[in-house]
Amino acid sequence: MRLRSAAEVREIERLAVAEAGLPGAVLMERAGTGAFRALVRRWPGARRVTVVCGAGNNGGDGFVVARRAREAGCEVRALVVGDPDRLGRDASAMREALRGAGVECEPFIAPALEGVVVDALFGTGLSRPVAGAAADAIDVMNAAKGPILAVDVPSGLDADTGSVRGRAVRASLTVTFIAPKRGLLTGAGPDHCGRVECDTLGVAPALQDRVPAGAERLDYDTLPAHPCFGPRPRGAHKGQHGHVLVVGGERGFAGAVRLAAEAAARVGAGLVSVATREAHAAAVSAIRPEIMSRGVEDEAAFAALAERATVVAVGPGLGQGDWGERMFASALGCVPGLLVVDADGLNHLAAAGRSPPRRDDWVLTPHPGEAARLLGATAADVQADRFAAAAAIRARYGGVCVLKGAGTLVAAGDRPIGVCVNGNPGMGTGGTGDVLTGVIAGLAAQGAAPADAAAFGVCIHARAGDRAARAGERGLLAGDLVAELRGLVNRG
Numbered sequence: 001m002r003l004r005s006a007a008e009v010r011e012i013e014r015l016a017v018a019e020a021g022l023p024g025a026v027l028m029e030r031a032g033t034g035a036f037r038a039l040v041r042r043w044p045g046a047r048r049v050t051v052v053c054g055a056g057n058n059g060g061d062g063f064v065v066a067r068r069a070r071e072a073g074c075e076v077r078a079l080v081v082g083d084p085d086r087l088g089r090d091a092s093a094m095r096e097a098l099r100g101a102g103v104e105c106e107p108f109i110a111p112a113l114e115g116v117v118v119d120a121l122f123g124t125g126l127s128r129p130v131a132g133a134a135a136d137a138i139d140v141m142n143a144a145k146g147p148i149l150a151v152d153v154p155s156g157l158d159a160d161t162g163s164v165r166g167r168a169v170r171a172s173l174t175v176t177f178i179a180p181k182r183g184l185l186t187g188a189g190p191d192h193c194g195r196v197e198c199d200t201l202g203v204a205p206a207l208q209d210r211v212p213a214g215a216e217r218l219d220y221d222t223l224p225a226h227p228c229f230g231p232r233p234r235g236a237h238k239g240q241h242g243h244v245l246v247v248g249g250e251r252g253f254a255g256a257v258r259l260a261a262e263a264a265a266r267v268g269a270g271l272v273s274v275a276t277r278e279a280h281a282a283a284v285s286a287i288r289p290e291i292m293s294r295g296v297e298d299e300a301a302f303a304a305l306a307e308r309a310t311v312v313a314v315g316p317g318l319g320q321g322d323w324g325e326r327m328f329a330s331a332l333g334c335v336p337g338l339l340v341v342d343a344d345g346l347n348h349l350a351a352a353g354r355s356p357p358r359r360d361d362w363v364l365t366p367h368p369g370e371a372a373r374l375l376g377a378t379a380a381d382v383q384a385d386r387f388a389a390a391a392a393i394r395a396r397y398g399g400v401c402v403l404k405g406a407g408t409l410v411a412a413g414d415r416p417i418g419v420c421v422n423g424n425p426g427m428g429t430g431g432t433g434d435v436l437t438g439v440i441a442g443l444a445a446q447g448a449a450p451a452d453a454a455a456f457g458v459c460i461h462a463r464a465g466d467r468a469a470r471a472g473e474r475g476l477l478a479g480d481l482v483a484e485l486r487g488l489v490n491r492g
Contacts, residue, residue: 032064
């Protein structure tokens with residue numbers, strides 16, 4: 001479940017060498033051997049292997065892959081990018097062992113790459129944008145006809161942030177070592193890693209436990225037991241399962257508030273109400289009569305509804321006009337319990353400028369553009385380091401931050417930042433964020449702590465998207481996710 005930064009892995013390696021009697025050369029041999037075994041599992045018929053090696057330890061791993069492929073009877077080419085005289089002691093020893101197996105290293109001069117291509121150019125130590133010969137090598141690898149196996153990290157991908165440093169290899173399979181790197185699972189990571197496998201290289205779990213992890217994997221399939229999912233008593237009634245009030249639906253945006261409200265009901269909230277524009281109230285209830293929809297045009301009417309709610313979700317279709325601003329201010333002023341803030345609720349929050357409200361009892365759910373407004377930055381800044389952005393939002397505004405996108409992040413309190421591994425590109429369509437708002441609010445109304453409601457809600461929402469995408473990602477609608485929620489929260 002733990003995801004590691006490059007610095008954390010280096011500390012684990014240091015402990016392995018200093019205290020567990022695992023020299024660097026042994027770890028390098030295990031890494032290259034493990035990568036080759038993964039290659040054989042994925043492409044058992046491979047007979048040609050081209051290994052592209054850099055001048056660092058990642059290149060040493062690549063030399064081992066090439067030697068193992070040669071020993072297995074493959075036709076092997078080992079191509080070196082950069083100055084081979086810069087190789088460290090362990091990597092130089094692996095190059096000599098490769099020569100002993102009958103394979104001479106060649107300089108990388110834009111050759112045609114054949115068979116399975118092994119990317120061993122850069123590892124986790126890359127600290128600058130890729131340029132020059134290395135950039136050319138990445139372009140050539142990406143243009144190859146065969147599949148690509150990345151050794152530890154696709155070259156050019158930042159292992160900590162999931163951002164691309166200029167350009168990066170697009171692998172079919174990434175075999176990462178000791179522990180999964182957090183940047184492989186968020187931002188641009190999923191697009192460049194393909195399938196990710198982890199080889200611990202025999203480093204004992206007890207040793208890994210000594211280095212605290214700053215991030216953790218969130219996966220619907222491994223969610224722990226939670227009272228929200230347990231069987232209900234026979235005498236249970238609606239008042240025991242919380243009351244969600246969804247605030248939004250400016251003129252022309254009734255669909256957003258309806259999606260959020262229905263999602264809250266489908267994950268088990270006992271009662272769900274909507275505070276919306278008078279013009280939309282009847283239509284929302286007509287489409288889904290279980291939702292109690294009220295037209296609310298002033299602060300007093302809103303306060304009367306809010307005092308009966310367990311959780312208030314504000315933002316879906318709220319708009320940035322006068323009505324939305326007044327409803328948002330009312331939610332901040334008169335709701336003593338948990339708030340879930342999304343969409344235009346976040347835009348109103350960002351408008352507070354340098355003196356924003358801060359509270360521990362809310363969940364903020366921005367996409368990168370909204371996150372940028374909350375931080376006074378750009379969406380590109382946010383995507384360059386999603387972990388830093390999520391942590392900064394939580395530090396500035398308090399509560400829990402859910403930073404949406406590929407590999408959605410959940411930053412909450414002193415917990416490691418959670419990285420959701422469920423979900424798919426088909427979910428990038430209007431309304432899916434509104435569904436997530438309702439899911440989180442519905443779980444919180446049933447008693448889940450804000451951090452748990454956010455983490456569980458993100459995973460349930462993403463898995464609903466995966467189920468809905470079984471018929472294809474293109475054309476997936478937000479309502480398709482709502483139809484999957486009921487089955488996912490009734491886990492047996």
